[in-house]
Amino acid sequence: MPDDSSRRPVDIALASATEREKYLLQIFESDYQFLRLFDDAPDAILQVDARGVIVIANRTAEQMFGYNRTELLGSNVDLLIPEANRAAHADQRDHFMQSGAGRRPMGKGPGDLLARRKDGTVFSAEIALSRVKSEASLYVTAVIRDVTDRKRMERELEEERAQRNQRIEVLARLSSGLAHEIKNPLAIIHARASDLAEMASVGDVDRAQIEKTCASIVQTSDRAIRILRGIAAMARVGTHDPMQPASMYEIVEQAVDLMREQYRMSGIQLTADLPLNLPMVECREVEISQILVNLLNNAFDAVDGDSLSERWVRVQVSTQPGAEHENQIERLQIEVIDGGPGVAPEHKERLMQAFFTTKPVGAGMGIGLSTSRAIAEDHGGQLEFRECNGHTCFRLTLPVHAEKKEAAG
Numbered sequence: 108m109p110d111d112s113s114r115r116p117v118d119i120a121l122a123s124a125t126e127r128e129k130y131l132l133q134i135f136e137s138d139y140q141f142l143r144l145f146d147d148a149p150d151a152i153l154q155v156d157a158r159g160v161i162v163i164a165n166r167t168a169e170q171m172f173g174y175n176r177t178e179l180l181g182s183n184v185d186l187l188i189p190e191a192n193r194a195a196h197a198d199q200r201d202h203f204m205q206s207g208a209g210r211r212p213m214g215k216g217p218g219d220l221l222a223r224r225k226d227g228t229v230f231s232a233e234i235a236l237s238r239v240k241s242e243a244s245l246y247v248t249a250v251i252r253d254v255t256d257r258k259r260m261e262r263e264l265e266e267e268r269a270q271r272n273q274r275i276e277v278l279a280r281l282s283s284g285l286a287h288e289i290k291n292p293l294a295i296i297h298a299r300a301s302d303l304a305e306m307a308s309v310g311d312v313d314r315a316q317i318e319k320t321c322a323s324i325v326q327t328s329d330r331a332i333r334i335l336r337g338i339a340a341m342a343r344v345g346t347h348d349p350m351q352p353a354s355m356y357e358i359v360e361q362a363v364d365l366m367r368e369q370y371r372m373s374g375i376q377l378t379a380d381l382p383l384n385l386p387m388v389e390c391r392e393v394e395i396s397q398i399l400v401n402l403l404n405n406a407f408d409a410v411d412g413d414s415l416s417e418r419w420v421r422v423q424v425s426t427q428p429g430a431e432h433e434n435q436i437e438r439l440q441i442e443v444i445d446g447g448p449g450v451a452p453e454h455k456e457r458l459m460q461a462f463f464t465t466k467p468v469g470a471g472m473g474i475g476l477s478t479s480r481a482i483a484e485d486h487g488g489q490l491e492f493r494e495c496n497g498h499t500c501f502r503l504t505l506p507v508h509a510e511k512k513e514a515a516g
Contacts, residue, residue, distance in 0.1 A: 151251040156244055159184045159200055163248075171253055173225035184249075189223045203236055204245060222251065231258045269478055292331035299324045333357075333364050350486075352387040353395075355439055355505075359424055362399035366407065370420070373411050377403075379422040386426060386507040388439055390486055395505070398479040398490065402443040402501050405476070409447030409499060417446030426507070437507040438488070444500045450492065479503075 145152065151168035155161050164179040172179070172187055179186075188196045222232040235250040299320045306312055363379045370377040388395075399422075406420040420443065427438040476490075483490040488505040 148250075149252075151253075152248065153179075153184065153251065154239070154246050154248045155184045155200075156246055157204060159197070162246065168251070171224075171251065172222070178225075187222055189221050189229050192221060200247070204238070204247065222253075230255045266478075266481070292327045295327045296324050296331075299327070330364065333361050336361060348391040348393060350389045350391060353390055353392045354385070355388050355395075355424065355441075356381055356383065356385045358392055358395055359399060359422060359441065362396055362403060363422060365400055366403045370407060373407070374418060375407060375410050376419040377422075378419070379424075381422075381424050385424065386437065386439060388505050388507055390505065394482045395486070398482055398503055399441065399443075401476070401479050402503070405501075406443050406445035406447070406499075409445050413448045416448055420445045427504070439505050439507055441503040441505075442493075442495070442500050443503075444495050444498050447499055449494070449497070449499050 146166040148165055148167055151171045152163070152165040153161055153168055154163035161179050161182055161184055164176050166176075168174075168179065169176055174182075174186075184200075185193045185196065220232050220234055221229050223229050231254050233252045233254050237248045239246040239248055302320055303317065306317070359379060359381055363377065367377055403420065403422075410416045410418055410420060423442045423444065425440050425442075427440055480490045483503055483505070486505055488503065490501065490503050493500045493502055
């Protein structure tokens with residue numbers, strides 16, 4: 108006769124009352140732990156029958172969809188599908204039921220799945236399916252994961268990647284001009300410093316001449332510093348920078364300085380109408396600089412690419428009183444106007460669309476304007492295409508939230 112150590116659970120009928128009680132308690136505790144694990148799972152778990160009627164739902168499903176369990180049980184699973192997708196979902200469910208496939212892992216089904224909450228909101232979801240066959244019926248267990256946050260992060264990363272690629276594209280095009288822009292100030296500084304050294308060596312010290320030479324060095328070095336700051340700003344990602352008051356005079360001046368040499372080398376006149384007493388604007392400086400450099404780059408291409416163009420580009424900065432707007436907030440307006448051939452009527456509606464470009468193949472990615480518009484809107488402003496006296500004009504408008512402050516010219 109086998110000893111106690113070889114007794115199996117199926118021998119419970121032969122076990123003592125104490126052993127049976129202990130065994131039943133173990134079963135109860137095991138079931139209880141399973142129910143807790145089932146209810147507290149991080150994903151929603153539903154089981155539906157062949158008709159799509161929900162027969163099992165965990166607590167996470169209640170929290171995810173906003174229905175209590177009484178509302179879920181006995182309802183058709185289509186309740187959790189957006190109305191526009193219900194017909195397709197029913198076909199997919201029937202196909203899975205009849206296909207004989209035992210399971211479909213998470214993320215292996217149709218992409219961009221959508222689910223619907225009780226309040227009508229729709230969210231992105233991933234769903235894993237498995238078939239469970241009993242003697243009486245066939246069921247499908249669905250494990251549902253809310254991937255809204257992950258999709259948002261992927262979208263943000265893609266936007267950052269697009270912005271970075273666009274900045275790299277612009278810097279690559281400006282590289283030769285920027286080399287000259289940095290080289291020339293350094294040459295001037297070197298020459299002025301040599302003059303000072305020569306004066307000191309011969310003892311010919313003229314106070315007025317020294318002051319003039321030092322002022323030239325300071326002015327020239329300031330110019331080089333602005334250019335280097337502009338390059339640094341274009342090279343880095345500013346998406347996560349905090350909004351803070353910034354001098355729009357300095358931001359516009361910096362963008363113009365970055366582009367000036369490229370314009371000069373092509374014989375295009377670049378002018379900027381910059382009032383000194385401009386208001387400070389709460390913004391991410393890197394992103395606003397990116398918009399302006401992109402607009403100046405597009406204006407350059409429009410003028411340089413057409414032999415009949417008037418060879419000029421003008422930047423105009425002004426303020427709009429708050430009384431002219433519904434929210435009574437003063438706005439700063441920056442217009443980039445060019446003497447190019449204008450925009451063809453059939454292209455005007457698509458200018459701001461991602462990956463649309465009127466430039467030759469290889470000359471642009473078609474993301475500059477769409478990215479710039481998104482940045483402007485994120486700042487509570489707007490970027491729009493206009494025509495000014497027959498010329499192409501892009502207008503950037505930003506709300507002013509800080510006190511006016513005279514910018515250093």
